Amino acid sequence: xxxxxxxxxxxxxxxxxxxxxxGLTVMRATxxxxxxxxxxxxxxxxxxxxxxxxxxxxxxxxxxxxRGVVISALDEGxxxxxxxxxxxxxxxxxxxxxxxxxSRQTYxxxxxxxxxxIIGDDSxxxxxxxxxxxxxxASVIFSLRPDTVVETHKKWQGRYIDNLIRPQVRGIIRDAVxxxxxxxxxxxxxFALSALIEGELNETMVEGGLILHxxxxxxxxxxxxxxxxxxxxxxxxxxxxxxxxxxxxRTQEAEQARATARGRADAAVINAEGLAQARVxxxxxxxxxxxxxxxxxxxxxxxxTFEYVQRLAPGIxxxxxxxxxxLLLPLPSFPSLEGSTTGTTPTEPAAP
Numbered sequence: 601x602x603x604x605x606x607x608x609x610x611x612x613x614x615x616x617x618x619x620x621x622x623g624l625t626v627m628r629a630t631x632x633x634x635x636x637x638x639x640x641x642x643x644x645x646x647x648x649x650x651x652x653x654x655x656x657x658x659x660x661x662x663x664x665x666x667r668g669v670v671i672s673a674l675d676e677g678x679x680x681x682x683x684x685x686x687x688x689x690x691x692x693x694x695x696x697x698x699x700x701x702x703s704r705q706t707y708x709x710x711x712x713x714x715x716x717x718i719i720g721d722d723s724x725x726x727x728x729x730x731x732x733x734x735x736x737x738a739s740v741i742f743s744l745r746p747d748t749v750v751e752t753h754k755k756w757q758g759r760y761i762d763n764l765i766r767p768q769v770r771g772i773i774r775d776a777v778x779x780x781x782x783x784x785x786x787x788x789x790x791f792a793l794s795a796l797i798e799g800e801l802n803e804t805m806v807e808g809g810l811i812l813h814x815x816x817x818x819x820x821x822x823x824x825x826x827x828x829x830x831x832x833x834x835x836x837x838x839x840x841x842x843x844x845x846x847x848x849x850r851t852q853e854a855e856q857a858r859a860t861a862r863g864r865a866d867a868a869v870i871n872a873e874g875l876a877q878a879r880v881x882x883x884x885x886x887x888x889x890x891x892x893x894x895x896x897x898x899x900x901x902x903x904x905t906f907e908y909v910q911r912l913a914p915g916i917x918x919x920x921x922x923x924x925x926x927l928l929l930p931l932p933s934f935p936s937l938e939g940s941t942t943g944t945t946p947t948e949p950a951a952p
Contacts, residue, residue, distance in 0.1 A: 607656035607659055608656035610648075610652040610656070611652030611655075614648040617648075618642060618645040621641050621642050654692050657690075659687065659688075659689060660689070660690055660697045662685045663685060663699070665685075665703040666685065666699045666701055667682040667683065667684070667702050667746055668682055668683030668688060668697045668700075669683075669697070669749055669750055671695065671696045671698060672691070672695040672696075673695065674691060679695075680750060682746075682750050698758070700744055700749045700752070701743075702744050702745075704742070705743060706741050706742075707739065707740045707742070708738070709722045709738055710722060710737045710819075711819070723737050723821070724736040724769075724773045727774075727777070728778065728781055728782045728785055729779060732822070733822075734777060734782070734785060734821065734822055735820070735821040735822075736817065736821075737817075737818035738797075738815065738816060738817055738818055739816040740765060740801070740812070740816075741813045741814040741815075742805060742812050742813060743810070743813065744810060745810065745811055751809055755809060756808070764805075764808045764810070765805075768804045768805075772797055772800045772801050772804070773797055776793055777793065779796070785820060794817040798814075798815040
């Protein structure tokens with residue numbers, strides 16, 4: 601509970617009572633009526649109001665997220681030490697307390713009219729190393745150093761945002777952007793740009809008695825002409841990538857076709873080699889058989905005659921006469937016994 605506010609409220613009520621009592625006394629006096637005890641009530645109310653006012657002016661309650669700077673008419677214009685959170689006492693009517701927040705604060709500069717601290721387009725316009733104009737949206741998250749609030753007040757008189765943060769941030773952003781090309785700003789070097797800005801800004805904030813907690817590079821906008829050229833470039837790159845994909849697809853199809861053709865050719869070669877090997881094996885078998893047959897005939901010449909007889913058809917009837925020159929003679933045919941009652945005696949051919 602803020603005790604100083606309560607005491608100030610009591611003092612306000614006491615002064616209201618004093619005014620009401622004085623008003624009633626004057627009204628009754630103009631009508632010729634007496635108001636017993638009016639003087640004592642007025643004096644008592646004034647005393648209570650004065651006491652409450654003095655106590656209320658001497659008590660200052662500082663919130664946990666604040667620090668107090670005492671502006672004094674007794675101590676060289678300002679107390680050297682800041683007031684800590686809690687209940688504090690000052691010299692009434694001779695000292696005044698300024699409250700400074702030490703919690704984190706955010707200052708935003710944005711192209712969007714409703715996002716920044718200033719209504720309208722408050723983005724930072726900067727020029728890249730290759731002459732392109734960009735607009736940068738940024739936020740600075742900072743706080744006051746709790747132990748140097750008095751020095752900060754002496755430096756900036758409470759105007760540290762307008763006199764330190766805003767001009768320094770805008771200047772540092774412009775200087776940093778000028779060290780990068782347009783393509784680096786929005787692609788490969790964006791994090792490097794943000795780190796460069798944060799590093800330089802941190803040094804400036806420390807010198808000013810502030811603490812930089814974070815720098816947020818929210819957005820980078822380009823001129824309409826460059827944005828259109830970037831869009832056209834992206835479209836061209838997409839088309840080129842699509843063409844490369846089509847070429848790769850056609851190349852893969854050609855490789856598949858070549859692989860299929862090689863497979864068929866290899867199969868044909870393997871088949872031909874198999875047939876050739878089969879022919880070779882068959883020829884070798886025939887040659888071996890002929891060699892064996894020739895060896896058998898050399899040992900037994902009559903073997904060929906035996907083979908010839910074995911291969912004759914069953915319907916051929918022949919008679920072999922042993923001689924040095926064997927002759928093959930046809931056998932005579934005999935009539936059937938059932939078909940005739942008489943027969944003829946076969947004549948034996950003369951011997952040669």
